[in-house]
Amino acid sequence: MKAGSNLEKVLEKGLFAVTGELGPPEGNDVSVVKRKADLLRGYVDAVNVTDNQTAIVRMSSLAASALVVQMGLEPIMHMVTRDRNRIAIQSDIFGATALGIKNMLCMSGVHHTFGNQVDAKNVHDLDSIQLIDCVRTLRDQGTLLGGDEKIEGKVDLLIGAVMNPFADPFEFQAVRLAKKIRAGADFIQTYPIYDMERFKEWMKMVRDRGLDKKVYILVTLCPLGSEEMIHCMEKDFPRTAVPDEIVNRIVKSENSAIEGVKLCVDQIREIREIEGIHGIHLINMGWTEITRQIIEMGGLFPRPKI
Amino acid sequence: MIKAEQKPIDEILKYLNPYNKILLSGCGACVTVCHAGGEKEVELLASGLRMARQKIGKKIEVLEITPARQCEPEFALEMSETIEKVEAVLSISCGVGVQTLVRHFQKIPIFPGVNTSFLGETITHGVWEERCQACGNCVLEKTGGICPISRCAKQLLNGPCGGSSKGKCEIKKEADCAWQLIYDRLKTLNQLYRMEEIIPAKRWGVESRDSGLRRIIREDLKV
Numbered sequence: 288m289k290a291g292s293n294l295e296k297v298l299e300k301g302l303f304a305v306t307g308e309l310g311p312p313e314g315n316d317v318s319v320v321k322r323k324a325d326l327l328r329g330y331v332d333a334v335n336v337t338d339n340q341t342a343i344v345r346m347s348s349l350a351a352s353a354l355v356v357q358m359g360l361e362p363i364m365h366m367v368t369r370d371r372n373r374i375a376i377q378s379d380i381f382g383a384t385a386l387g388i389k390n391m392l393c394m395s396g397v398h399h400t401f402g403n404q405v406d407a408k409n410v411h412d413l414d415s416i417q418l419i420d421c422v423r424t425l426r427d428q429g430t431l432l433g434g435d436e437k438i439e440g441k442v443d444l445l446i447g448a449v450m451n452p453f454a455d456p457f458e459f460q461a462v463r464l465a466k467k468i469r470a471g472a473d474f475i476q477t478y479p480i481y482d483m484e485r486f487k488e489w490m491k492m493v494r495d496r497g498l499d500k501k502v503y504i505l506v507t508l509c510p511l512g513s514e515e516m517i518h519c520m521e522k523d524f525p526r527t528a529v530p531d532e533i534v535n536r537i538v539k540s541e542n543s544a545i546e547g548v549k550l551c552v553d554q555i556r557e558i559r560e561i562e563g564i565h566g567i568h569l570i571n572m573g574w575t576e577i578t579r580q581i582i583e584m585g586g587l588f589p590r591p592k593i
Numbered sequence: 594m595i596k597a598e599q600k601p602i603d604e605i606l607k608y609l610n611p612y613n614k615i616l617l618s619g620c621g622a623c624v625t626v627c628h629a630g631g632e633k634e635v636e637l638l639a640s641g642l643r644m645a646r647q648k649i650g651k652k653i654e655v656l657e658i659t660p661a662r663q664c665e666p667e668f669a670l671e672m673s674e675t676i677e678k679v680e681a682v683l684s685i686s687c688g689v690g691v692q693t694l695v696r697h698f699q700k701i702p703i704f705p706g707v708n709t710s711f712l713g714e715t716i717t718h719g720v721w722e723e724r725c726q727a728c729g730n731c732v733l734e735k736t737g738g739i740c741p742i743s744r745c746a747k748q749l750l751n752g753p754c755g756g757s758s759k760g761k762c763e764i765k766k767e768a769d770c771a772w773q774l775i776y777d778r779l780k781t782l783n784q785l786y787r788m789e790e791i792i793p794a795k796r797w798g799v800e801s802r803d804s805g806l807r808r809i810i811r812e813d814l815k816v
Contacts, residue, residue, distance in 0.1 A: 369747070373794065395747050395754050398764045409747070416751040417794045432794060451755030456776050462788055463752050470791055478755060525763060526755050 289426065289473060290445040292389035293361045294333040296593040297566075298474065298503045303559065304566025305587050306363060306476070306505060307331035307578055310340060311351035320351055324358040326575045330582050331360075332590055333390055335476070335568065338365035341523055342402020349379055353386040363447060364388050367396025372412035373421065373432055380425060384442050392447035392476065393418040415448065416470045422446050423471025448472035451526055452489035453482065461492035464502070474503035476568045479520065481529045483557060490561055499563030506558050507568040510577055512547035514538050519572055548581055555585035594714075595623040595687045596721045597630060597707040599638070605683065606645055608704050609653070612680040617642070617706070618672065618694070619659035620686035627721055629707050630685030632659040638685065638706065663690030669697055676701060711743070729801040735792060737778035744771035750792040752776075 288295060297304045307327045312319035327334050336355055338348035345351075352362035364383055371379065383391070395415045399407045413421060421432045425442040448467040452460055464475065480486045486506075493499055511517050517534055520527065533550065540546035551569075558564055567587075571578055582588050609615060617639050625631030639655040646653040656675055660668040663686035676682060676698050684691045685706035694703045711723040726743045732750070733740060742748050746764045753772035756763030760773045779785050797803045 395749065398746055398756070400764060411747045411749070412797060413794050414747065414749040414751050415754075416791060420791065421794070449755065453758075454753060454755045455757050455759060455770070456753075456773055459752060459776055459788060466751060466789065466791055526758060 290389045290443045292333065292445050293593065294363065294390050295445045295473070297332045297591055300591070300593065302591050303587065304332050304503070304505060305330070305582060305590060306333050306335060306566065306568045307575075308335045308337065308568070308570040309351070309355065309362075309575075310337050310573070311346035311348065313343060313345050315346055317354060320346070320354050321358060323575050324355055324360050327578060328358070328360055330579050330588060330590065331569070332566075333361040333363050335363045335392060335570075336365060338367045338396065339370065339402070340365075340397070342369070342397050342399045342404070344402070344404060349383050349386075349388075352383065352388050356387040361390070362388055363390040363392050365392045365394065366418065367394055368411055368413045368415060368418050369396035369399060369409050372410050376413065376418065376421065377425065377431060380422065380442060380444070381438070381440070384444060385440075389443060390445045390447060391422060392449065393422065393472075394449045416466055419446055419448055419467055419470040419472050427471075446471050446473045448475045449478070450475050451478040452480070452486050453478060453526055453528060457489075458492070460489060461496055461498065464493060464498055465496060468498060468502045472502055474505060474565070476505045477507050479507045479509045479524055479527045479570065480554070480558075481527065481533050483554070487561060490563055494563050503565040504563060505566040505568045506564055507570055508551055508554050508558070509570045509572060510547045510551040510574065510581060511537050512544040512574060512577065514543065516547070516572060516574070523572065544577075548577060548584065551581050552584045555581075555587070594626055594712070595689070596627045596710045596713045596723075597624050597685075597687050598710055599629050599634065599685065599707050600705070602638075602641055602645065605638075605704070605706055606642070609642070609681065609683060612702075613652070614654040614656075614679045616656045616658060616672070616675055616679045616682045618663060618682055618684045618686065618690075619657075620663040620684075620690050621659055621661040622664075624686055624690075624707065625659075626715070630687075634685060635659050638683075642683075664693050666693065666697065669693045673698075727802065728795075728797075729804075729807065730796060732792070732795075735787065735790070736775045737782060737784065737787070739771060739775045739778055741771045741775065744769075744774070750795060752788060 309323045336348045336352045339345050348365045352364040355362040393415050399409050424432055426444055429438055450464050537543050537546055569578055617635050619630045619635035635657050639657050642655055660671055662668050682703045683706045688709040691705050712725040713721045713723045716722050723743050728742050753770055757770040757773055762768045762770045779787050
């Protein structure tokens with residue numbers, strides 16, 4: 288056990304993991320965190336707590352993750368390198384683990400010019416791979432990045448990374464995953480997947496390199512319940528293409544919300560048949576209420592108690 | 594070379610408002626090449642300023658000069674006599690040139706007439722693009738000769754982010770993704786293995802741009 292988190296235990300037992308998403312409020316309203324936590328409790332093995340996602344200023348992922356721990360769920364704290372240098376990163380990791388956070392997701396973060404503080408000075412002292420390496424160094428060597436200085440205490444974190452199978456150059460994306468694994472990633476979560484064919488091609492490259500045996504792969508799914516949500520997806524995740532076939536299925540349906548749920552459940556079935564997948568990460572773009580229903584319909588409820 | 598762009602004339606007029614006799618100084622080096630502050634631009638801007646001030650009934654006398662390299666003391670000092678005759682200097686050299694004048698002419702106000710933009714190259718007539726951020730420890734040997742510090746919006750050192758699409762950067766659609774260029778170049782050179790290497794965290798704080806004022810001292814050249 289690297290971190291002893293619930294997520295790690297589920298994955299280590301070879302069970303199909305389910306993670307959810309909790310976007311902190313655009314302010315300090317704790318009731319927002321509570322409402323979302325209440326909707327997800329018992330339905331997910333761990334919940335991602337985003338870090339100023341899409342570069343919109345929100346309650347910090349560290350604080351929201353600590354609240355999530357108090358509320359009886361297990362957080363996966365996101366950390367982006369956009370806003371912190373290596374001093375702040377390591378300091379926040381000490382603080383987070385002291386507050387009971389056991390999983391962390393490492394990424395560079397959406398560029399700040401997409402958000403609501405476009406005049407900010409960005410940081411990018413480390414990139415996502417260097418951040419993964421930094422966390423691994425803290426955990427496994429017990430030293431700070433780039434030094435022999437021993438830290439006081441232990442950083443027990445399960446290290447997560449993100450992969451976008453739709454980014455270019457396509458043939459590099461398996462190499463990039465291999466680098467993230469070598470740097471120390473224990474699990475990855477993908478970008479939202481709609482184009483299953485391209486995703487399957489990517490998974491084949493991943494399996495050909497034996498990477499699915501070295502890292503747990505969680506596929507991100509996001510139900511689309513209306514035409515508006517499709518536009519939001521295209522805006523928030525410009526890197527994720529929603530194929531026309533899916534757009535038509537949702538938009539032309541008599542009840543887009545029901546169709547969106549059905550589609551997501553179909554995707555879960557399809558994903559489970561792909562070799563090398565260890566779980567799903569169900570995000571919701573604010574439609575948190577629907578998560579339980581999808582998890583139930585997808586045959587993923589109840590969640591294992593370990 | 595250093596690239597610059599002229600500031601809006603209204604902004605320049607605003608800070609020249611209190612003065613009636615100025616020296617407009619260009620530079621014969623980088624800003625001449627990018628058509629922001631050479632002899633020709635000095636002439637054009639001087640006429641523009643005179644006309645604008647005449648229009649509001651507040652004439653301004655503008656003397657003109659374009660030293661070969663404003664950032665070199667020996668050329669800057671050529672301006673000594675002229676500077677004594679004016680109330681202020683407007684320099685359309687880069688920010689370095691402005692400060693060379695400040696260092697040598699301490700009693701006279703010196704204003705910038707251009708925004709110094711970046712270190713870049715000429716792509717084609719009228720188009721310049723950033724190529725170097727003078728980070729202080731060059732990584733071009735690792736990246737196929739293409740700089741991810743100046744050309745990647747996140748200064749990533751280990752490959753493109755998830756926002757690289759069809760060779761372009763998601764932040765500026767007209768910009769090539771630096772890591773796509775690096776990938777293509779290494780592929781051509783048969784060096785794709787380099788993309789597998791993990792480049793460790795950069796030493797920004799000791800060897801690089803965040804170490805405070807940088808200075809090069811060559812004892813062998815001192816007199």
